[in-house]
Amino acid sequence: MNEELELFVEDVDEQLTFMENALVAMQENGVDDESLGALFRAMHTIKGTAGMFGFDDVVGFAHVAENLLSDVRDGKVELNEEMIETFLQSKDHTQTLVDLAVDGEVLDAKTQAKNDHLLAILKSMLPDAKKEPLKIDAETLEDEEGGEKLWHISLRLKPHFFASGMDIINILNFFNILGEVKKLLCIDTNIPTLKDMNPTEAYIGYEILFLSDASYAEIEEVFEFVMDDVVLEIFEATDMDMLQALCDNEEGLREELVFAGFDNASRVRSTDAREEEVQKTEVKEISKEPSSKKEIKKETKKETKKSFSLRVDSSKIDSLINQISEMVIANAKVTQRADALDDNELSESATILSDMLEEIRTGIMNIRMVQVGDSFNKFKRIVNDVAKKVDKEIDFEIVGGETELDKMVVEKISDPLMHMLRNSIDHGVETPQERKAVGKSPKGHVRLKTYPDAGTIVIEISDDGRGLPRDKILAKAIANGLVEENNNLSDKEIYNLIFAAGLSTAEKVSDISGRGVGMDVVKRNIEALRGTVEIDSKSGEGSLFTIRLPLTLAIIDGFLIQSGNTKYIIPLEMIQECIELDAHYKKEMDGNEFINLRDSMLPLLDVRSYFNEQETQSERENIVVVRFGEYKVGMMVDELFGEFQTVIKPLGEVFSNVVGVSGGTILGSGEIALIFDIPKLMEHKIRESL
């Protein structure tokens, strides 16, 4: 696939997601003009870009959909439930059409049937059949209040233009859709005579007067796929400074423009006249200055618009992160060497470098961060579909969509979340009849909530359904041999048994859930992201799934400590405080594994004994208080070294069974430090104390 086509596919993808979100939003909150506008523009853009590639099937279909949307937007037809449903189907169908077109395949019989069917429905929804929809389209655009401007577009094809594979005539035609082309002047001045010509190079250019309410960005977008292959100036036709600059740049252009009826061009001073003027007085020089400043301003304005959004292959960012990681390690080495040499200047430079590396690292990490809302919104539709299938009424709410999370994490967490949502609706929430019988409102409530908490991101899925069947889970687990018959498991532990493989309590298998594969996969997926998942449930009141995810994957801020002869890293964001384990505490402990910290009990974990470290004769012992979720544990360690930027390196398979260590890192000295897996250590501690 060539680059333009790839861009096109991505663009369509974005527009369709946009459509879906707008439709679902309207399904929920009723029709609003803004969403309607967005909907129309999305379809319009798809039609336009597909047209540039000559994908006739897509254009044909999008055209009808666009017409209906245009009527809806203008209030000629009312958008009802049925229509939204049709548009949702149209959205899916458009995707199919685009996929086929991109692969260069023709419609198969089934798609063709679907195509005809949808077209018929869409057409039947139109208030009256329209013979000349394109023109009407242009008119409605013009009719919109204010905003209509006369634009001057100056276009020169760069010599390699034809290699782009785009047809400039198609692009020119697109202006007829976007507005009204008042003047189209073909600039052939640069075309050489036959003998000097290279027929595969482009020499031609255009000056266009274009009346439309489209914005600068919208006009520029027409050239999206050829931006690098043309020299483009877009400005309002009344902008004399730009026109002057344009004419100054190209000999004879002014005359051609005047001849072709570009009225403003006659007000532009001809090159000769200007040269004289410039020579004459300094005053003129000064008067010219503001205009050139204006041009510069325009240029920068254009630049910012361009940089508004940028698509980058994620592997490029990954490789940057990797390189930064290596630099962090290298710099740690420099710092250490500076300390060893007692070289203050070197030490200072290394510190500055380290600060800058930190900034770059944060910057790169931020590139990968996206708001979860964009991705989570698609769940709305899935929830709707599932609810319809199982005849339940669901009130679905997304809270904290603005929370930012690593894009890769968002993508990978999507499937597990979808699965859990389906479960909640299928098993958790009761049917409206059942709900009425127990005195609940017939509408079930499902909520997806996201918020940051102590260096992690928490995602909660809660419902107000019947809760998990505790006894049933336990019975099944015993039958499957997962737990002993005479256990004394806490409720929470029993609920968490549903993450074990092959345990489904659904009485009958529906096509949505209940096959017993799933929750274990969900858990595995989440753990692969270094996250955790927990369940809490109350019979008759509902269930709450809590997922905790780390903010980032590759580098963490760590805290370097030593226990015995080994150095360890504790993720900094989990640390609450460090205290010295002095004689007073030691006396208080009296052989127990907890202390009284400001009147609350703090369980302790002796790292030395846990990892079988050797006894050391360190002068003082320390406690690092770490928190994860609602749990706090004090880690008993020997020495504290302080903050350390930690590049996480995976450990080999040999270590896969070591509980409590999630990875390793290389220190500046070349030594290896192990990174604690705090949640796992806590789990161990809690289990031990039961």
Next chain:
Amino acid sequence: MKIDKDELTIYEVEAFYEELLAEFDKGDIAVDISSLNKIDMSVIQLLLSAKKSCQESSKAFQIIGANSEVTKIFQESGCQTLLGVTDE
């Protein structure tokens, strides 16, 4: 010279260029494009160049037999009048 192709685009433009050049060396140019249904900008540009060359050396240049399809393309390209193309 008569073109006996259905379409003429950037893919064929180099061969067309050679033909035009040979034609130009012989004298006046009259291109019969009645068989054509599709052209693109590279060809239009080449025709513009041919016309220019003819004007400079006082030769006649003519495009004949454009069908409505192709005339529309000339029109859309803004070069219909420049090249003197009419729908026949």
